[in-house]
Amino acid sequence: MPPVFGMLFDGIAYGMLLFLMSVGLSVTLGMMNFVNLAHCSFAMLGGYVAVTLMNAFGWPFLLTLPIAFLAAAAASVVLERVFFRRFYNAGELEQCLLTIGIVFVSIAGAAYIYGTDQQPVHLPPYLQGSIVFAGLDFAIYRLFLIGIALVITVVLIATVEATRFGAQVRAAVNNQRMARGLGIDVDRLFAITFALGSGLAGLGGALAIAMLGLDPSFALTYLIYVLIVVSVGGLGSVAGSFVAAMLLGVSDEAGKYYIPAFGSVLIYLVMMVVIMWRPAGLFGRR
Amino acid sequence: MSSATIDAAFGPRQFLRAQNRWRWTEIAFWLATLLPFVLTPDYLVLASQIAITGLFALSLDLILGFSGIISLGHAAYFGMGAYTAGLLSVWGWGEPLTGLLAAGVTAGLFGYLTSFIIARFRHLALIMITLGIGLLLQEAANSASFITGGFDGLQGIHTWPILNRFDFDLYGRTAYSYALVVLFLTFLVARRIIHSPFGLSLRGIRENGQRMPAIGAATRAHIRTIYTIAAVMAGIAGALLAQTTETVSLETLGFQRSADVLVMLILGGTGRLYGGPIGAIVYMVARDQFSGLNPQYWYFWIGLLLIAVVMFMPDGILGGLALALRRLTPRRAKD
Numbered sequence: 120m121p122p123v124f125g126m127l128f129d130g131i132a133y134g135m136l137l138f139l140m141s142v143g144l145s146v147t148l149g150m151m152n153f154v155n156l157a158h159c160s161f162a163m164l165g166g167y168v169a170v171t172l173m174n175a176f177g178w179p180f181l182l183t184l185p186i187a188f189l190a191a192a193a194a195s196v197v198l199e200r201v202f203f204r205r206f207y208n209a210g211e212l213e214q215c216l217l218t219i220g221i222v223f224v225s226i227a228g229a230a231y232i233y234g235t236d237q238q239p240v241h242l243p244p245y246l247q248g249s250i251v252f253a254g255l256d257f258a259i260y261r262l263f264l265i266g267i268a269l270v271i272t273v274v275l276i277a278t279v280e281a282t283r284f285g286a287q288v289r290a291a292v293n294n295q296r297m298a299r300g301l302g303i304d305v306d307r308l309f310a311i312t313f314a315l316g317s318g319l320a321g322l323g324g325a326l327a328i329a330m331l332g333l334d335p336s337f338a339l340t341y342l343i344y345v346l347i348v349v350s351v352g353g354l355g356s357v358a359g360s361f362v363a364a365m366l367l368g369v370s371d372e373a374g375k376y377y378i379p380a381f382g383s384v385l386i387y388l389v390m391m392v393v394i395m396w397r398p399a400g401l402f403g404r405r
Numbered sequence: 406m407s408s409a410t411i412d413a414a415f416g417p418r419q420f421l422r423a424q425n426r427w428r429w430t431e432i433a434f435w436l437a438t439l440l441p442f443v444l445t446p447d448y449l450v451l452a453s454q455i456a457i458t459g460l461f462a463l464s465l466d467l468i469l470g471f472s473g474i475i476s477l478g479h480a481a482y483f484g485m486g487a488y489t490a491g492l493l494s495v496w497g498w499g500e501p502l503t504g505l506l507a508a509g510v511t512a513g514l515f516g517y518l519t520s521f522i523i524a525r526f527r528h529l530a531l532i533m534i535t536l537g538i539g540l541l542l543q544e545a546a547n548s549a550s551f552i553t554g555g556f557d558g559l560q561g562i563h564t565w566p567i568l569n570r571f572d573f574d575l576y577g578r579t580a581y582s583y584a585l586v587v588l589f590l591t592f593l594v595a596r597r598i599i600h601s602p603f604g605l606s607l608r609g610i611r612e613n614g615q616r617m618p619a620i621g622a623a624t625r626a627h628i629r630t631i632y633t634i635a636a637v638m639a640g641i642a643g644a645l646l647a648q649t650t651e652t653v654s655l656e657t658l659g660f661q662r663s664a665d666v667l668v669m670l671i672l673g674g675t676g677r678l679y680g681g682p683i684g685a686i687v688y689m690v691a692r693d694q695f696s697g698l699n700p701q702y703w704y705f706w707i708g709l710l711l712i713a714v715v716m717f718m719p720d721g722i723l724g725g726l727a728l729a730l731r732r733l734t735p736r737r738a739k740d
Contacts, residue, residue, distance in 0.1 A: 154529065202712070211528060212475050216671055217715045219664065223708030230701040335701065343540065343660075350533040381548055387541045391534060395522065398530040 124255055126376050127369060132261035134368025135268035136330065139323030140341060141348040142275065142360045143316015149292040149355020151309050153203060154211050156218040158320055159342040160225040161191040165321025166333045167229060170238045180243050184325055191321020192314040199313050222338050229335040238333040260329055267326065271319070275357050288312060292355035347390045353403025362401060417602070425600040434679065438585055442578075448693075450577035455689045456584035457645045460591055462670045462681030464638035469667075470675035471599060472631050473611030474523065475532055477663055478539025479639060484658030486512040486640025488546065491559045491653035499565040501648050505587070508644030509637045516636020520629040527614065536660070543658040558654035562647065573649065580649040587645060588682070591638055596678055598634065607631055611676075668707060671714055674721025683722060 144158040165187035172178040172186060198221065206214050246263055249256045279285035290298040291305050299305050327333070331341070344367065352363030367386060374385035393401065441452040461483055468474040486508035493504050519538055526534055546553045554560055566572040571579045598604050606622045617624050647653045656662065665688075673684025695703060718725045 213715050216711050220708040220711030223704040227701050227705030346533060350529055384544045387537050391537045394530050394533055398526055
């Protein structure tokens with residue numbers, strides 16, 4: 120396989136993961152302006168739930184995915200009720216501090232229960248290996264990843280664009296006070312979106328183990344990537360997150376492949392340039 | 406006429422002068438900083454690190470507490486100063502005072518350049534840009550390992566005796582005196598800045614960034630100035646660390662350091678000159694006491710502490726103390 124295609128393929132698969140892990144944050148940030156730095160802790164939770172079910176209880180990999188989704192969603196509802204709810208009207212600093220406190224606690228908790236080693240993951244045989252198509256060979260797991268992410272993207276965009284619920288979400292993102300004035304229960308809407316978004320992060324976390332690995336620092340390492348996706352894509356924009364995640368995934372792979380000496384300098388530079396050029400992100404409205 | 410005299414009594418000049426007056430608690434605080442020499446002479450190395458970190462936290466307070474600029478990448482300037490002083494020494498110039506000066510100038514220059522970006526943004530974009538500056542500089546230092554030593558850190562730093570007389574000893578006696586004197590002098594500068602008309606307009610910007618231009622304040626120019634000053638101070642703090650420990654690692658530029666100093670400042674109380682130093686004392690003494698603890702678990706407690714402070718004590722230790730004091734003495738006028 121020519122290296123360019125391999126790099127593109129890997130970058131897209133990586134971007135799909137980043138998209139799953141960040142789209143929830145983008146929508147909730149757009150709606151409530153709540154800076155939730157603990158978003159990747161939900162992804163990490165999903166990852167650990169999947170690993171535990173597989174290794175300790177012998178569940179098949181595919182069956183652990185919906186459980187990872189549900190676990191992350193449930194945890195997010197609890198945290199939202201107990202903590203986040205009180206801070207919607209607080210300043211960004213308070214929100215940042217509260218959620219980074221939660222990140223620290225989650226990292227220490229994961230280290231306490233699972234240790235600091237990388238978690239082993241055993242993919243079922245039908246997801247291992249690669250297939251050859253038109254002279255290029257594709258890793259099956261990455262194809263599977265891209266497939267799942269594409270299905271979710273289509274469902275998400277259809278929900279946001281074509282359902283009543285989606286219309287309410289868009290209204291609340293555009294102008295929260297006006298939406299309230301029209302009788303939309305923004306708090307309920309937000310709780311649902313928050314749970315869905317965190318669930319998607321949990322699913323992303325479970326899918327990420329086989330590709331990115333899983334250890335307690337996951338919640339902080341990928342937080343930075345998720346924040347880049349959200350701020351470059353624009354708050355509250357599903358399509359923006361998708362484009363930004365693809366951009367980031369491919370440019371990160373390209374950077375590692377072509378100019379390894381520069382490490383991650385390339386993506387940080389791209390992020391800063393985009394934010395300076397358009398502070399609200401590529402697809403942001405504000 | 407009488408109303409004019411009453412107004413004058415509470416006018417801005419009188420207000421600033423009253424703010425500028427030294428309180429006995431402040432004098433007590435600075436006298437207490439001398440106690441480690443007598444009470445805990447075995448802990449002077451730790452005390453010097455606390456003084457350095459306190460200076461770093463104070464510099465963050467200038468932009469975050471007083472001007473409302475949230476920064477997740479303030480360690481960039483700290484590390485810049487540390488590497489400047491360290492590299493000067495590696496290249497054969499280990500004189501500490503000029504090293505400090507050079508570090509302050511380099512960090513300040515970098516701060517001045519970046520302040521043009523900082524002043525243009527607010528909210529999430531600002532957070533991401535400060536984060537990006539920090540990450541970018543750390544990656545750059547990592548990539549330029551032929552200068553910085555990369556992941557292994559900078560080797561071979563030797564700091565000459567201060568003023569050719571006071572050599573750095575193993576017990577940290579010189580290190581602590583040196584750090585304390587620099588902290589005190591910088592603190593005086595910060596105190597003067599905060600209790601000036603310029604300091605007042607910074608607080609105005611923090612409270613309402615849109616209304617300040619309407620009353621004629623040059624908001625962006627003010628932000629650029631204070632950001633540069635804070636960068637100089639952070640650079641000096643970094644240089645102090647490099648000179649007293651004679652090592653510089655990539656960690657001085659890292660996100661962890663930016664986050665730690667933020668935690669200390671929040672713990673002590675933002676927007677109060679003593680918040681940074683007091684937060685640094687509490688945080689670092691606690692970390693020293695729990696040093697047997699795995700660092701992973703240390704962050705568990707820090708996380709809990711952060712959540713608790715944000716939920717129950719939003720103004721930090723000093724804010725809590727002030728509130729308690731006000732409740733105990735209800736008839737005393739609000740200060």
